[in-house]
Amino acid sequence: MxxxxxxxxxxxxxxxxxxxxxxxxxxxxxxxxxxxxxxxxxxxxxxxxxxxxxxxxxxxxxxxxxNQSYWLLKSFWRQMGNSFYIGVTVALLTLTIGTLTSFVIGRMRIRSGWMLTNAALLTYTIPMSFLAIPFYSIMGKYGLTNNPIAVIAVEVTFATPYAIFIFQQYGASIPMELDEAARIDGASPPQIFFRVYLPLMAPALVAIGTYALLLSWNEYLYAFLLLSGGNVVTVPVALGKFLAGDEAPWNLLMAAAIIYAIPPLIIYYAFRRKMTGGLTMGGVKG
Amino acid sequence: MTRITRRHAMAGLGAAGSVALARPNLARAASGEVNVWWSQGFYEQENKAIINAMADWEKRTGTKVNLSFMTDPDMITKLIAGMQTGDVPDLVHCVTADRFLVPRAAWNDQLEDLTDVLDTQKAELVPTAIKACRYYNAKLKKYSNYSVPIKCSTLMNNVWRPLVQEAGFSDADIPKTQDAYYDFFQTVQDKLRAKGKRIFGLGYSMATKEADSGNLFAAFLLAYGGEAVVLPDGKLNIDDPGVRKAAAKALDRLTTPYKKGYVPPGAINWGDVDNNNAFYAKQVVMTPNATISIAVAQSDKTEQYYKEMITHGRPLGNDGKPLLGVLAVSPCLIPKGAKNLDGGKALLRDFIRPESLNSYLKETRARYLPVMMKNIKEDPFWTDPADPHRPVAVQAGLIQPTIPNWMNHNPAYAQVLSEQVWIQAEANITQKNMSIDQALDEVAARMKSIFEKFQIG
Missing domain, CATH: 1.20.5 (Single alpha-helices involved in coiled-coils or other helix-helix interfaces)
Known part of the structure; x- marks a missing residue:
């Protein structure tokens, strides 16, 4: 051969x-x-x-x-609305807190700001599920059980450390000279934040916003732990109830799951290009 | 424009934190409101029945009820969290709490003693249901009543008549005694297979999860004389030769058909719903189930309900005598820390009146049995001979001899069930080819280790 x-x-x-x-x-x-x-x-x-x-x-x-014509689906669209409300609010709060924090640490050069970033990232060493009882206790003390605000607070807590990290890494690629030029022109820190910093952070904002939305969209543990009534629960918790009975209608469960998966799919494909750029930005900082 | 400095930012954060910490507790229920958590129904009527009952009470008393439905596992998780943090409802009904929550919570003194509520209907309640509310409190070092029975059930057997007939048999051919009864369905399978049908004779639940497989094992353990596995004083009795022999026989009779192919291979992964679904799909000729829900869920299909589905209670013993069965009692309970204890108790006292409970159970389509003989004696609904399922369940659960589950003697047995110790032994035999003796040795060792942590007295 x-x-x-x-x-x-x-x-x-x-x-x-x-x-x-x-x-x-x-x-x-x-x-x-x-x-x-x-x-x-x-x-x-x-x-x-x-x-x-x-x-x-x-x-x-x-x-x-x-048509919500099965008894366990009577509030499906309302529950979908709950998921949207929680997801969008978590995304907006995460973006607000993340960008403000990264701006203060990275651009205003707050003393020992690195400690704040590291401390936030340290929270990821504890699995989310381990903090379920402490969170339940805190929310109970503040009267927030069975209130979507409780889930929003938890999800924002878990999403912000990553957001701060990514924003800081991304922000480091924006030249400080732009801030200095704006300051010479008389811009205050809020003006620099809104007119210089945020517009240049757009790819990272899209990436983190989508990440935060999806994190809360798929949340089950905290959603079932902190929410009880049929009108306040999210779709994942409501779908969990399908498995309580002696005759689970699997076809309805799967159809509901497919419908529930459509919004994240649309969001993912709509912002895919920008999201990839934003998520990889943290890794190319020189 | 005012310049925002780092100091301003810090002050702002501090102020926001202070406001948050000083926020009053909004969870405090408005006085007069009762927060109720209730097990999610298997079908819509079960939810509707309790919604109607609560609405009726609200109307009569002017007290608002905040009712939430949850699946049992979710509710138990939330209750465990709530009992640690003090944020608990005023009344709970959780179908599986009798094994997965109350024994341990009563042991830890986390539940209200409901003897005063139970006493209001003690004369009406069936004796086993009363015993099933009695749990040991390790802090007070005494047994007391930490739950109130709402409904009960015992293991039933569901059979497809058309499949039995297709195999060339009639109802009269189905044997009445334990071994012969279950062996019969192996013969049915053989006959159906000979006709080219891929149907399994026995729909045994054998998964190390949820409740059905544990219920089935308990029924078999009792069938072979294992009643004394835990003694009434809470002592473990697993080394007793009679108990060990019964356990060995139960394991053998459950695992051998599986190994021989008379039980669907997937049964080792079945959740509680899956044997029902396999039965509906006619993949199995028969399946044991905790209630008559399999038939009741199809009650709107007249042909199936009245003609095609057969419900049997437990067979007679191999000696022809009636067998003991475990009466599973679904409880109501009130966790310590309930903000409206009086409201919760008042609601419960009202709900367990015989007429109230009877009306509720009937409205749920009667998957469960009443816990009061008065209901059976006074309401022909329960013994209507035209119904092929309900009177059979009444006979098995309320007329024939029953015992409460063993965690009423010692909460350690609840851990045995939640760890699925017996079912793990079944898995060891079917999946790891372990001998019955070896599997039993492992069971005994694990049970002893668990019981060590729960010393009564």
């Missing part, structure tokens, strides 16, 4: 192996998503069948969710 032929064979084997691994990974990744879609398009009686495709595909489950 000639060398060229051996090399061709070797390349072929490499490509084939790569293709096989890729196909396996693709199936592995997409199978759960396919299953969610499959179940959502099956009738209740068909869900447990062994067929890999819906025998009689139907959108009735989506219609039921849309």
């Amino acid at each position: 000639s060398l060229a032929r051996t090399a061709r064979l070797s390349r072929g084997v490499t490509h084939a192996t790569g293709a096989i691994v890729s196909i396996v990974l693709l199936i592995w990744t997409l199978l759960p998503i396919y299953n969610i879609i499959r179940v959502s398009m099956q009738a209740k009686e068909e869900v447990l069948s062994t067929s890999v495709v819906p025998l009689e595909p139907t959108l009735i489950a989506f219609q039921t969710v849309y």
Whole structure:
């Protein structure tokens, strides 16, 4: 066998192996998503069948969710609104606190500001779930249990350290000369913040805003712990109630999950380019 | 323009913090309001029934009730958190609290003693339901009543009549005694498989999670004489030869059919809902379940409810005598620290009046049984011979002999259940090919270790 032929064979084997691994990974990744879609398009009686495709595909489950015509979905759109309210508020508060903090530490050069950044990041060494009871206690003391503000406060607490870190790293790439020029022109710190700092931080703002929104959008532990009534809970908590009964309507559960996943998907794809730029910015600081 | 300095920023932050810390506790319920947490229903009628009952009480007393529905696991997590922090509701009904919350909370003196409430209906309550409210308080070193029974259930067996008939049998062919009864469904499977149908005879729950698998094991343990696994004085009795023999037989009778392929392989991962779904999908000919919910959930499908689904109570013992069953009692409780204790107790006292409880249970479509014989005797609804399921459940739960679960003797057994010690033994036998003796040795060692931490007296 000639060398060229051996090399061709070797390349072929490499490509084939790569293709096989890729196909396996693709199936592995997409199978759960396919299953969610499959179940959502099956009738209740068909869900447990062994067929890999819906025998009689139907959108009735989506219609039921849309019309809130199943008893556990009676408040679906309201709960969706709760998720939006919490998610958007968390995003806005995280951006506000993160940008102000990074501005004060990075641009106003507050003394020992690095300690604040490091202390904030240190909170990530404690898993979120470990702080559930202390948070529950604090919110109880301040009368915030069963109030969305409690979940917002918790999520903002967990999102801001990362936000401060990213904003500081990103802010370091903005020349200080711009601030100095503005100051010479008579700009006050708030004016520098709003007119110079924030516009230049746009990519990082998009990235962190999306991150904070998704963090609270998918939150379950704190949402169920701190919220109780059917009108204040978020969609993940409401969907958890599907599994309490003796006959879980899996098709409705999957349809509701798909509808709930649409807004984050839209947000992700709408801002994908800017988000990637913002998230990687922290890693290229010289 | 005023220049904002670092000092201004710091002062602002400090002021905001002070305001936050000084904020009065808004959680204090307005006087007269009662905060109630209730187990999420399995179907809509269960929620509606309690909403109506609470609305009725509000109307009669003028006291507002803040009612929240939660799944049991979520509620237990929240209650454990709340009892540590002092932020708890005034009344709780949690179906699985009898095993997963009350024993430990009573031990830790975290629950109100509800003897005064229980006493108002003591004459009406079935004896096992009263015993099921009795738990040990380690701080006070005594047993007392830390819950009030609302409804009860015992393990039932659900069977598809059309599948039995398809295998060439009739109802009359189904044996009445323990071993023969369950073996029969293996024969049914063989016959159906011979016709090319991939159906399993037995829908045993065998997962190390949730409650169904533990309920099934308890029924088998009792069927073979393991009643004395924990003695009434709270002592563990796992080394007793009779108990060990019963446990070994129970493990053998549950795991052998699985290993032989008479139980769906996925049963080792089934949650409480999954055996129901497997039954509805006719993947199994029969499945044991904690209540008659499998049939009740289909009560609007007349053909299925009246003709196709059969409900059996527990079989007779192999000697032909009635078997003991565990009566699971779903409790109401009041955590210590409830801000409106009087309101919670008043509501509970009113709710457990026989007519009130009866009306509530009927409105829930009667998945559970009443805890009062008065309801059974005075309301023909419960014994209506036209209903193929409810009178069978009444017979098994309220007429035949029952005992409370063993955590009423010692809360250690609640930990045995939550750790799924018995079901882990089943898994060791089916998944790791461990011998029954080895698996039992592990069970005994773990149970002894758990009971060491819960010394009564």
